[in-house]
Amino acid sequence: MKRSQHLLSVVLVAAALVGITSLFGNDYYLRIVFMMCVYYLCAAGMNVLVGYAGQKSLGQAGLFAAGAYSVALLTTRTEMNPWLALVIAAGISAACGVLIALPSLRVKGPYLAMVTLAFGIVVEKLVGEWTDVFGGAQGIYGIKALTWNGQPLTSQQWVWLGIGLCALTHLLLRNLIQGRFGRALLSLQADEIASSSVGVRVYRAKVIAFVVAAVTCGIAGALVAQQNQYINSDFITFHLSIFILLLVLFGGAGSQYGPLVGTVILTAVDAALARWPSAQHFLYGFLLLFALYVMPGGVTGLFSKWFRRSTDAPEASNAAAAPTRIGPEGKGELLVVQGVTKNFGGVKPAQNVSFRLQRGHIHALIGPNGAGKSTMINMLTGLIDPTEGSIQFLGQEVSGQPVHSICCMGMGRTFQNLRLFAELSVLDNVMLGRHSRMTNGFFASLFALPGAKKQEAATRERALQLLDLVGLLHLAHHPAGSLPYGLQRRVELARALATEPQLLLLDEPAAGLNPQETAELGQLLLRIGKCGVSILMVEHHMDLVMSISDHVIVLDYGIKIAEGKPAEVQANPRVVEAYLGVDEEEAHVKPELESQPC
Amino acid sequence: MVEALLQAILSGLAVGGAYALVALGFSITFTTTKTLNFSHGEFVSAGAFIGMSALFLVLGLPVTSTTFGQALPGAGAQLLALAAALGVMGLLGWLLYVIGVRPFAGRPGMAWVMSTLGFGVILQSIGLAIWGPKPVVVPGPVGDTVIRLLGVGVRPQELLTLGVAVVIMIGFDFVMNRTMVGKAMRAVAANGNVASLMGINTNAVMIGAFVISSALAGLSGFLLAPIAQASLFMGLTVGLKGFSGAMIGGLSNPRGCVIGGFVLGVLESLVNLWQAQWREVAVFALVILVLAFRPTGLFGKKLVEKV
Numbered sequence: 026m027k028r029s030q031h032l033l034s035v036v037l038v039a040a041a042l043v044g045i046t047s048l049f050g051n052d053y054y055l056r057i058v059f060m061m062c063v064y065y066l067c068a069a070g071m072n073v074l075v076g077y078a079g080q081k082s083l084g085q086a087g088l089f090a091a092g093a094y095s096v097a098l099l100t101t102r103t104e105m106n107p108w109l110a111l112v113i114a115a116g117i118s119a120a121c122g123v124l125i126a127l128p129s130l131r132v133k134g135p136y137l138a139m140v141t142l143a144f145g146i147v148v149e150k151l152v153g154e155w156t157d158v159f160g161g162a163q164g165i166y167g168i169k170a171l172t173w174n175g176q177p178l179t180s181q182q183w184v185w186l187g188i189g190l191c192a193l194t195h196l197l198l199r200n201l202i203q204g205r206f207g208r209a210l211l212s213l214q215a216d217e218i219a220s221s222s223v224g225v226r227v228y229r230a231k232v233i234a235f236v237v238a239a240v241t242c243g244i245a246g247a248l249v250a251q252q253n254q255y256i257n258s259d260f261i262t263f264h265l266s267i268f269i270l271l272l273v274l275f276g277g278a279g280s281q282y283g284p285l286v287g288t289v290i291l292t293a294v295d296a297a298l299a300r301w302p303s304a305q306h307f308l309y310g311f312l313l314l315f316a317l318y319v320m321p322g323g324v325t326g327l328f329s330k331w332f333r334r335s336t337d338a339p340e341a342s343n344a345a346a347a348p349t350r351i352g353p354e355g356k357g358e359l360l361v362v363q364g365v366t367k368n369f370g371g372v373k374p375a376q377n378v379s380f381r382l383q384r385g386h387i388h389a390l391i392g393p394n395g396a397g398k399s400t401m402i403n404m405l406t407g408l409i410d411p412t413e414g415s416i417q418f419l420g421q422e423v424s425g426q427p428v429h430s431i432c433c434m435g436m437g438r439t440f441q442n443l444r445l446f447a448e449l450s451v452l453d454n455v456m457l458g459r460h461s462r463m464t465n466g467f468f469a470s471l472f473a474l475p476g477a478k479k480q481e482a483a484t485r486e487r488a489l490q491l492l493d494l495v496g497l498l499h500l501a502h503h504p505a506g507s508l509p510y511g512l513q514r515r516v517e518l519a520r521a522l523a524t525e526p527q528l529l530l531l532d533e534p535a536a537g538l539n540p541q542e543t544a545e546l547g548q549l550l551l552r553i554g555k556c557g558v559s560i561l562m563v564e565h566h567m568d569l570v571m572s573i574s575d576h577v578i579v580l581d582y583g584i585k586i587a588e589g590k591p592a593e594v595q596a597n598p599r600v601v602e603a604y605l606g607v608d609e610e611e612a613h614v615k616p617e618l619e620s621q622p623c
Numbered sequence: 624m625v626e627a628l629l630q631a632i633l634s635g636l637a638v639g640g641a642y643a644l645v646a647l648g649f650s651i652t653f654t655t656t657k658t659l660n661f662s663h664g665e666f667v668s669a670g671a672f673i674g675m676s677a678l679f680l681v682l683g684l685p686v687t688s689t690t691f692g693q694a695l696p697g698a699g700a701q702l703l704a705l706a707a708a709l710g711v712m713g714l715l716g717w718l719l720y721v722i723g724v725r726p727f728a729g730r731p732g733m734a735w736v737m738s739t740l741g742f743g744v745i746l747q748s749i750g751l752a753i754w755g756p757k758p759v760v761v762p763g764p765v766g767d768t769v770i771r772l773l774g775v776g777v778r779p780q781e782l783l784t785l786g787v788a789v790v791i792m793i794g795f796d797f798v799m800n801r802t803m804v805g806k807a808m809r810a811v812a813a814n815g816n817v818a819s820l821m822g823i824n825t826n827a828v829m830i831g832a833f834v835i836s837s838a839l840a841g842l843s844g845f846l847l848a849p850i851a852q853a854s855l856f857m858g859l860t861v862g863l864k865g866f867s868g869a870m871i872g873g874l875s876n877p878r879g880c881v882i883g884g885f886v887l888g889v890l891e892s893l894v895n896l897w898q899a900q901w902r903e904v905a906v907f908a909l910v911i912l913v914l915a916f917r918p919t920g921l922f923g924k925k926l927v928e929k930v
Contacts, residue, residue: 306748313741
């Protein structure tokens with residue numbers, strides 16, 4: 026098994042390092058190795074945040090301080106056991122991580138980066154100026170070191186502890202990012218809207234990433250404080266935050282061994298330049314400025330092309346009985362929209378619209394450009410809240426619910442302008458669809474408990490089945506962004522199906538497809554309909570709409586002007602008027618709706 | 624008590640003027656290029672030190688000196704120093720845009736955050752190599768005699784900072800709303816591609832945005848140096864508070880940014896009266912509070928992402 030092989034090799038490497046360091050007599054070298062371990066801890070957690078969740082934190086020094094000052098105060102002001110203090114320090118850092126993550130609920134991108142920077146500076150000022158508690162530049166002396174058999178650890182034992190912690194952190198974080206959580210984090214980095222629409226709780230995932238980075242950084246800080254038995258405000262600088270970020274970016278953000286490579290190289294360089302602090306800082310600045318330009322993937326990114334595994338062979342379809350049931354059988358009303366109105370200032374893309382969708386039917390929502398069709402889909406899936414009216418799905422009110430929970434209730438969707446996670450493989454895209462149907466929690470993933478492994482395997486199996494259904498099994502391991510447009514539409518469809526929807530909302534599924542592909546899509550939709558999934562599609566291809574839908578709703582300028590069977594709608598004079606306009610003399614000529622592709 | 628309060632408000636307004644200049648700089652680059660200069664703070668320090676070294680040169684002292692001693696530069700020297708600070712900072716802004724922003728702007732991943740941050744770290748380490756970490760006392764252009772105003776003592780430099788900041792804001796507002804240059808900048812801000820189709824040189828406008836923004840940071844540093852001593856570390860907090868001011872007011876609204884800067888200056892000064900170490904925490908808390916209720920600032924436009 027790959028996982029146990031990996032475990033074995035990590036243990037062997039750690040043991041070898043312990044063996045080598047036990048031969049070191051020189052405290053200076055031991056100290057450098059210890060600092061490598063400390064920085065690796067910071068970098069490994071930071072990699073989850075920067076490389077996977079795609080959030081830039083410029084305030085890690087604040088979290089480092091949280092860990093360091095926690096053990097300092099806990100062991101000097103109370104008689105607490107230093108090991109217990111270390112654990113509590115990790116907890117306090119986690120709380121600080123939540124604190125930094127809070128603003129991410131409201132702000133994104135550069136704003137959030139600036140907020141984290143502010144957090145780092147505030148902590149720096151606080152420990153520097155609030156001397157009654159933190160001692161300022163004087164610092165706190167007499168921090169109790171970790172003990173073994175009642176004796177404080179020796180320099181060598183500190184290094185061994187560091188190596189052990191690094192190996193453990195590496196293994197745990199690897200478990201975490203190779204499964205459900207890693208995929209979710211990558212998806213929110215790529216596209217938060219698509220991510221929430223497949224059921225990822227975006228905000229929660231971000232908080233988890235911040236907390237992971239905070240805990241590892243806090244432990245690192247605590248270790249430094251306990252090893253030195255001293256901490257003062259000079260440790261906590263903006264440059265520390267930059268250094269921690271640089272470890273990840275230089276090594277290669279989002280790569281498994283990037284943080285390790287970055288840490289080993291930069292800590293060694295740091296030690297070599299320790300006598301010239303301004304040269305050190307100049308180098309960091311230089312690396313920040315140019316490293317990303319020359320090597321966007323960091324050092325590991327440069328070499329990755331030599332080590333890239335050949336793309337796995339096409340998956341054999343072990344899912345012969347592919348088109349399995351997705352939704353439950355039954356009849357009755359699935360979705361009831363009542364008096365929904367939406368105002369964007371003066372623009373009213375929906376005015377008192379009401380309609381009902383039946384289980385097992387294929388519904389179409391049509392109308393000229395600007396009729397409010399996409400807005401309706403966005404309101405149904407919770408991306409936009411209606412100004413007035415109610416939307417009931419399976420008897421439950423939908424408006425006001427967050428996007429991911431609407432997805433969990435059984436509504437899946439595709440987007441008008443494709444929103445695939447372009448960097449991820451086709452298979453990963455579809456597996457993400459099942460995110461909300463997987464039940465393994467954070468800790469189950471972290472420790473790779475049997476349940477988590479089983480869930481992962483089941484999800485993979487299911488995703489392959491769905492890929493078979495849409496005819497993309499042979500492309501499962503290609504990056505989704507590399508596929509031609511028509512196939513990307515099918516990937517998005519498979520991803521939406523993986524959320525196990527009872528109602529599938531398709532926003533212009535045939536846009537950009539040629540007539541042949543459109544006809545194939547029609548057949549595919551009919552097959553999906555037979556799997557127990559009801560469909561509501563927005564579409565301009567009238568031939569597709571008329572040939573497969575059971576029921577058509579027509580919107581014009583936010584007003585429902587007609588609904589009924591395709592043939593009825595086609596004959597409705599108001600619909601004709603909306604599409605072709607009305608000419609005083611020729612108002613009675615029957616136009617050919619089919620030849621209206623838009 | 625009332626006097627202390629008045630005093631705090633006045634000096635808060637003066638420092639707030641400097642913050643407002645910085646906030647305005649953030650707003651200018653953000654609206655035109657959708658990027659921010661993360662080393663804006665270092666640019667503030669750089670402005671202070673370039674002004675200071677120009678003064679050294681005029682007085683015949685070596686550039687690397689760290690004290691003015693008894694020498695007192697005259698008005699001409701101060702004006703020359705101001706021009707030097709603005710000019711050099713403008714050039715630095717251009718350099719930053721060319722090597723740090725243009726290669727990354729508009730691409731996903733916010734690599735420009737790192738590159739602008741790196742540019743600032745380089746500037747700071749060069750400064751450290753020349754002048755070392757110690758702050759330098761810089762003589763102000765309007766003397767150090769305290770003026771009595773409504774029974775409150777005010778340093779003339781504080782009044783100068785406030786005055787200059789207000790004049791710059793009004794001038795900027797006029798240019799943005801009443802001239803063709805301002806219209807071009809607003810067009811680029813609204814949609815760069817369309818603006819270039821209309822014959823506007825977007826590249827020039829973006830360079831201009833960085834030049835002006837950096838010059839404003841330099842001006843703010845130049846004005847702050849006599850109030851708070853020139854230090855290579857002064858910029859980071861000034862830059863951060865400028866950004867906080869911009870966030871409170873709304874990055875997309877220059878007037879809001881200015882108001883935000885002044886509000887922060889006064890708030891900080893009032894908190895300082897009470898407990899100095901909570902100053903930064905109070906500022907940060909206010910930012911979080913504003914973001915919680917108005918993510919785009921008090922006067923910012925709401926951004927809608929099209930799905």
